[in-house]
Amino acid sequence: MPNPSPSPVVVGVTGTSAGLAAVRLAAREAVSRDRDLRIVHAFTWKHPSLEQIDHRARRTAARIVDAAVATAQRSTPGVRVTGQLVDGLPDRTLLRLGRTAEMLVLGDDDLATTPWLPSGSVLVQTVARAWCPVLVARGPRPQAGPILAAVDGSEAALLGLRLAAAEGARRNVPVVVAHVIEDDEEQAREIVDRAVEAVPELTDYSVRLLTGAVGPTLVRATSRARVTVLGPRGTHDAGLLGSVARTVLRRAASPTLFAHGSPLPAPAPRSVTEVYNRTGS
Missing domain, CATH: 3.40.50.620 (HUPs)
Structure with a gap:
């Protein structure tokens, strides 16, 4: 089994269509750079007294990752992709992974759900504070032009x-x-x-x-x-x-x-x- 590339392309997913658009873009970027693609979903639900609900929520989160991996494989044949469910806050998880990533890729979920762009959003925190370049996807569009x-x-x-x-x-x-x-x-x-x-x-x-x-x-x-x-x-x-x-x-x-x-x-x-x-x- 080949060793993973030292600086993968990392994409964060949330189960939305914007997140899947980011996965497709990230898969193309990973292949063009000869890098691995790492799909991550940050899981933050954890309540000791509600273990059964927590277990169901974790299964749902795992399905989000699986669907994203399948999307990457369908959209970009040959992509080397892994999916991971990570415990932690999304912005902190992405910033930590960005220290060793070639690039972070995100969808524009925050832009579609709020009339303004709050400073505490995952998108703003990642774009502003990452250690590596951050690519924000914009949904399906022709990849043309300069x-x-x-x-x-x-x-x-x-x-x-x-x-x-x-x-x-x-x-x-x-x-x-x-x-x-x-x-x-x-x-x-x-x-x-x-x-x-x-x-x-x-x-x-x-x-x-x-x-x-x-x-x-x-x-x-x-x-x-x-x-x-x-x-x-x-x-x-x-x-x-x-x-x-x-x-x-x-x-x-x-x-x-x-x-x-x-x-x-x-x-x-x-x-x-x-x-x-x-x-x-």
């Missing part, structure tokens, strides 16, 4: 651009480096230039300078993206999630990948002429 990377001058956005460059190279699709102009175009181009210079592995890309309110403008751009990549917080944001990340998390049309990882190394110098030759500007 990688959309939103940059704003923050360190988190640079991590996102580095991740987008790797995703574009792996999928053999271009990256669109997007920035929403907030003050003036010259300043916007400087922000994009610095971002591109910091990620020399970014080669197949173009630049889009957008106008409008930042969050809604990026949301509109996601409708033409295969995957949207951004950081969980911007330059001036505090708290768990930045305002733009929160808007994109709630309303993006494409699967959304939130960047986490190690800080970027110092970039090698790259001339402005080279940057604009590659972007076609």
Whole structure:
């Protein structure tokens, strides 16, 4: 029996259609990365005086895992998948597993059941605090278009651009480096230039300078993206999630990948002429 890959793709399931959409997406991601897929459901019901009810609840939870494993196998032949029922709170379980995961994948259950996005939700806690990238599924949709990377001058956005460059190279699709102009175009181009210079592995890309309110403008751009990549917080944001990340998390049309990882190394110098030759500007 082969040893499990050291950094699996981990997907959390809850028994909902959104969770199964996340399983299908996670299975494709695992196969494309040659990683194992690990499906987990966090089981939190436990009451010593209600042992019979607890046992039934555990059986129901186990069926959720089994159904998710079957979904992964049907949707993506060849996927190496295991399912696990884990005792513990969902957010703590996912954050712990994310320390050794290639990627965490979640459905957008929280977005469908509440008129706002509470900070205590599993989705917000995981997207904001994970150690590895977090991919949020958006249900069935064609996997077409470029990688959309939103940059704003923050360190988190640079991590996102580095991740987008790797995703574009792996999928053999271009990256669109997007920035929403907030003050003036010259300043916007400087922000994009610095971002591109910091990620020399970014080669197949173009630049889009957008106008409008930042969050809604990026949301509109996601409708033409295969995957949207951004950081969980911007330059001036505090708290768990930045305002733009929160808007994109709630309303993006494409699967959304939130960047986490190690800080970027110092970039090698790259001339402005080279940057604009590659972007076609």
